[in-house]
Amino acid sequence: MLLDAVLSNREGSAARNFIMSAIWWSILGMGAGMLGGLEFSMPDLIHNIPQLSFPHLRMFHVNAVAIGWLSMGYVGAMYYMVPSLAKTKLWSERLGNFTMWAWNAVMVGAFCTLLNGATEGREYAELGAVLDVLVAIALVTIASNVYMTVVNRKVKKLYVSLWYFLGALFWFPLVYIIGQRTFVALPGLNDAIVGWFYGHNILGMWFTTVGVGMMYYLLPRLTNAPLYSHGLSMLGFWGIALFYAPTGTHHILQSPVPEWLKAIAVISSVFLLVPVLTVLTNFFMTMKGKWQMVVTDMPLRFAVTSCMFYLVTCVQGPFQATRWVNWYLHFTQWVVGHAHLALLGTFSFILTSAVYYGLPRLTGREWQSQGLIRAHYWLKFLGFLLMMVSLTIAGLIQSAGWAFGVPVDQWGLQIRPYWGLRAVSGVMIVLGQLIFAYNVFKSFYTPAAKVADAKTAEVKA
């Protein structure tokens, strides 16, 4: 009995629990980001509380949205999408629920340690040794669960989404283990090289690959249209596999690391345009004749918005990685805007689309309020645009400051209005996420209003 309560064996429970946990951590993570943003405008807002000092909030914000919200949501979505694509059940629901608890334990640990400054001092790899090991174990367990599900599949061909999911679950555990540097102390610049290999590949080999796999899953299903081209989708997959992994050094392009490594990073960054444009051509051709559906279909609108932001972020990326643009833009808020464009604009939107699409099919219940979904969309979309614009302008001012040798004290005053706008955008995004969470609570945690048999049947089929 207790085993069933803690490690449920019910079909779809692991996916559902992962998604619910992800939403919980998204509120804490985005909330921390918002508070950090407010502190840029009002530096003395919170005084003498080390846990709420900006650097600690930032550590927790990054880890909670990347490891908590996006990663947990991704695993939840994979636990739902992989069985549905393989036309079989998840290999082990119990194992799935075990990984869910393990991952939540990691996040509780992150909450307790990072806000107190217990960090390894490596950007994007802040978690301590115990938590690192726990994440690695959870990742390997998740990978074996998904791989066994695919081995037991009832269809012969692997849809492109499965290529992406399986690729990501092979790459990411390795990238994570290499990138943490938990038990090694490398000399400074080597530490930075490995660090940025990890820092960029958590994006390239995990957020992008799983996110694009989800786009491949969601767009044809939401529009009821076949994928435009399987050949193009394979080209995109191999392009990402080849060109994404070596790009990390473009983050330290102006530091004294070897030039040949910088050259590899810049060239492969520019070549990334190939898979990105391939993937997007495929999506936009799939959408052909179906564009009007975004007016009524909210999950589709989230997915299409995500594709649009993906286009923008992936055109920005290669352009910023070239030496002369990097010379000007590096170290500024422009880059912060770019990072939010990828993780918030692109991958958070596609994950939200997956949640709106998947939760009713996992639980057999309908969303209680379409209006709240629209409110969520507009708050998040407009909030994000405001954040992007204000950070980009602030970044350009900072760039000019560094390039022309203007002292920090001087340009620091010029960008204060943009800190203000960014704080407002943070409030809007968190408000949107709270509305999302409220809608989830109303729809799935209150006595059922309506059971949609048809949609449950669709999942089982």
Add this chain to the structure above:
Amino acid sequence: MNGYRLGAIGIVITFFTIITATVLLPMVLFNPKESGHGNKYVKTDVANPARGRQIFVREGCFYCHTQFTRLQDRGYGPLVKAGDYVWETPHQLGTARTGPDLTNEGGKFPSEWQKAHLINPRALKPGSIMPSFSYLTNRDMNDLVSYIQSLGNQRTVHAYVEAPAEYELVYLPKKTVDTNSDAAANAGRGIYTQNCAACHGLEGEGNGPNSISLEKKPANFTRGFYKQYPDAFWFYRVSEGVTGTRMPRFNEILTEEERWYLVAYLKTLPQNQEVVVDKLDQLNKVGQVHLPKLTEQEWEPHSGGD
């Protein structure tokens, strides 16, 4: 599974090739020798900078402060070398500069200033958005300040005034003009008269006719201070002007060769007593310029009749 064996092998081989090339290979090939210019953490009775580094990490300072200088960074001290970082782990290079770079921060301010700035940043730097670290214990604070004071302590500054590294390393080597020759100085004289004399005066005393209206007075090149300017610094000032003053960026007006001629001339200006211009009759006199009289029609072409 059979149909996908090739694909699986492809993924594994691709990935391990990339890891070999970008993670393992740098560890083997890239082992810079210690340069002797890295930070040196010397423990004193009062504080321990090595522990201060841990506080720096714990408080996440590197999210806003970087620790490497680039070619184009102005006023942040000597350029770093690969060998400076051999003992720095976890690395604190940083990736965003919401605040200034700290590579050579040591010694720029007194320790008491640094301490006060950490406790109440806005009292010392109005408009700063740095969080207050008033919650640090006295020991943490002393260690952190001693760490900050040790940053760049082994990188020596060679001259009182230094051009950005870009000018020493890029422009100086490709200089085509002998800036010590009389011929070059003669060539520079005309350029000076045309472009500089209006503010800096004919003798370079900073008393050109424009100077009276300028809030920030033009430099008086006859002061002793300017006699120690190296060529690269003169060239930098002429090329990029002085931020916060009316001194423009002459790299947009003059060619590189012309600017070097100008430098040659500037170096020949004599050293004199300092001249302070605060009265109109001290200005170089310029004859009244007679502009052609404008008719009303020309003056206000859209006024429509008389």
